[in-house]
Amino acid sequence: MRDTPLIGSYSADDVLAWEQGRPRTAGQFLAEGSHLAEIVPDRPTVLNLANSRYEFLVGLAAAILRRQVTLLPQNRASESLRRLVDDYPHSYCLTDQGETIEGIESILVQSQQAIAPCHMKIPRIPIDQVVAIAFTSGSTGRPMPHAKTWGALTAVAHATGASLGISSRKPLTVVATVPHHHMFGLEASVMLPIMHGAVMHAGRPLFPADVANALAERVGPWILVTTPLHLRACLTEGVKLPPAGLIVSATAPLALNVAQEAEQYFQAEVHEIFGFAEAGSVAHRRTINGEQWHPLDGVRLNQDGGSFLADAWYLPTPVPVPDRISVNVDGRFSLYGREADQVNVAGHRVSLGDLNQKLLGIDGVQDGVFFLPEDESPLVTRLMAFVVAPGKTNEEIQRALRRRLAPVFLPRPLVFVPRLPRNETGKLPRESLLRLVQEWKERADHGF
Amino acid sequence: MTAQSPIEQEVAQLLVETLKLKVSAAIIDPVQPLFGDGLGLDSIDALELALAISKTYGYQLKSSDPDIKVIFSSLRALAEAIEKNRTK
Numbered sequence: 001m002r003d004t005p006l007i008g009s010y011s012a013d014d015v016l017a018w019e020q021g022r023p024r025t026a027g028q029f030l031a032e033g034s035h036l037a038e039i040v041p042d043r044p045t046v047l048n049l050a051n052s053r054y055e056f057l058v059g060l061a062a063a064i065l066r067r068q069v070t071l072l073p074q075n076r077a078s079e080s081l082r083r084l085v086d087d088y089p090h091s092y093c094l095t096d097q098g099e100t101i102e103g104i105e106s107i108l109v110q111s112q113q114a115i116a117p118c119h120m121k122i123p124r125i126p127i128d129q130v131v132a133i134a135f136t137s138g139s140t141g142r143p144m145p146h147a148k149t150w151g152a153l154t155a156v157a158h159a160t161g162a163s164l165g166i167s168s169r170k171p172l173t174v175v176a177t178v179p180h181h182h183m184f185g186l187e188a189s190v191m192l193p194i195m196h197g198a199v200m201h202a203g204r205p206l207f208p209a210d211v212a213n214a215l216a217e218r219v220g221p222w223i224l225v226t227t228p229l230h231l232r233a234c235l236t237e238g239v240k241l242p243p244a245g246l247i248v249s250a251t252a253p254l255a256l257n258v259a260q261e262a263e264q265y266f267q268a269e270v271h272e273i274f275g276f277a278e279a280g281s282v283a284h285r286r287t288i289n290g291e292q293w294h295p296l297d298g299v300r301l302n303q304d305g306g307s308f309l310a311d312a313w314y315l316p317t318p319v320p321v322p323d324r325i326s327v328n329v330d331g332r333f334s335l336y337g338r339e340a341d342q343v344n345v346a347g348h349r350v351s352l353g354d355l356n357q358k359l360l361g362i363d364g365v366q367d368g369v370f371f372l373p374e375d376e377s378p379l380v381t382r383l384m385a386f387v388v389a390p391g392k393t394n395e396e397i398q399r400a401l402r403r404r405l406a407p408v409f410l411p412r413p414l415v416f417v418p419r420l421p422r423n424e425t426g427k428l429p430r431e432s433l434l435r436l437v438q439e440w441k442e443r444a445d446h447g448f
Numbered sequence: 449m450t451a452q453s454p455i456e457q458e459v460a461q462l463l464v465e466t467l468k469l470k471v472s473a474a475i476i477d478p479v480q481p482l483f484g485d486g487l488g489l490d491s492i493d494a495l496e497l498a499l500a501i502s503k504t505y506g507y508q509l510k511s512s513d514p515d516i517k518v519i520f521s522s523l524r525a526l527a528e529a530i531e532k533n534r535t536k
Contacts (some may be wrong), residue, residue, distance in 0.1 A: 205511065206491060207494075207510055208498075208508075209510045210511045213512060230495070233495055233498075237498075237502055379496050380492055380496070412468070
């Protein structure tokens with residue numbers, strides 16, 4: 001069976017990561033990963049909650065070496081984690097801040113200066129080994145698991161690197177504003193640098209000044225892995241970024257004018273990656289060169305009735321594309337937004353059906369529905385929700401939702417209504433819902 | 449509820465307008481937590497708020513500020529940090 005090295009070509013003293021102002025060499029990383037692999041419990045699955053991208057990577061490597069599968073929870077809401085533990089009861093949890101999850105063993109992963117870097121052979125990993133499971137929100141309310149093989153993660157990293165032309169950029173540092181426990185973040189902020197012998201920045205800058213500071217810490221060319229939201233924030237704030245950069249945005253399409261402005265202002269190429277958790281990254285474009293997407297090396301998009309399937313050698317079966325697309329004869333394609341049930345809030349995709357199920361699952365809620373308004377906000381349009389819950393307070397429902405949902409999906413506002421305008425079949429037609437929203441807006445504008 | 453000082457009133461107004469909160473600025477308790485179980489703000493709100501604060505007061509927030517968690521802990525702490533660091 002074919003296997004490939006755990007990291008790209010580094011020598012033992014090459015810097016692999018930059019954590020809190022200190023270099024972590026490839027030799028140190030390999031020593032820490034194999035040391036942790038010796039002490040983690042013998043379990044099939046692990047929840048890696050490390051906040052530092054470097055500690056996360058050490059935990060991921062240890063799990064891979066032990067042939068354990070790393071679970072990538074969609075969010076950190078206590079109820080989501082509890083349900084994940086219900087589904088994978090023989091898990092343990094890795095943390096770098098000492099958090100615990102009820103019912104499972106918790107192991108602390110913290111970079112130790114004490115471990116002497118050793119010159120060792122880079123371990124090789126079988127390409128068909130399942131190393132991670134990503135989850136998407138399904139309309140049934142249950143998270144859907146998507147297994148990721150070592151071959152899939154490495155193939156996507158190499159194909160992404162080729163599309164960005166990063167082999168010519170050395171020494172390269174990758175800084176990311178996106179979380180590493182989501183599919184795009186794992187691929188672009190962890191796998192991409194370590195497969196290309198680059199330096200992975202362990203932080204996760206939030207504010208524009210943080211992005212500038214993180215980039216100021218490195219030498220040589222850089223890649224900023226980010227989202228339209230953070231990129232717009234950096235432009236609005238007018239932060240200065242060092243030269244020789246390349247920006248990669250994903251999670252939601254970037255407006256052409258924002259890409260043009262960013263290329264000009266930061267003197268950096270702006271590229272975009274399109275993908276979804278089920279298949280990983282599948283396509284690339286440099287936004288200013290046109291709206292069409294180029295499939296990554298090895299990815300094909302095949303028509304299947306009215307929709308499309310993404311196929312690649314590393315996918316066990318072809319995967320339906322969750323967006324509406326149209327494909328040219330040359331394989332390039334255009335994107336027209338999410339299928340009906342799926343919405344995107346600040347770059348996070350979720351099923352409205354799933355959100356509705358979670359709302360309806362709360363004690364005292366008789367009926368309820370989530371809705372994504374179409375109005376333009378400066379940065380992000382938030383979801384709103386209508387709920388029928390006599391005797392409950394807004395605060396009680398919000399608190400229950402906070403235990404079940406990622407903060408980004410919490411409704412703003414949550415509106416109490418006596419009933420929802422369902423038709424005789426119990427369905428809630430979109431026109432009725434829009435009317436309800438309109439009525440609510442008019443009332444709200446009058447100070448209610 | 450603790451009463452709001454003039455600068456707290458101003459920052460509360462900025463908060464409500466920036467984040468389109470459907471509450472009146474006057475009812476934000478200066479000592480109540482802004483994130484999590486208090487007003488329920490998240491990191492995207494923090495980002496939007498940081499942009500508004502920079503624009504209004506010329507104060508650029510950074511996560512590397514040693515007391516960033518304190519600054520965002522309540523309206524009072526945020527208003528104090530703005531008073532101390534504002535350039536306009």
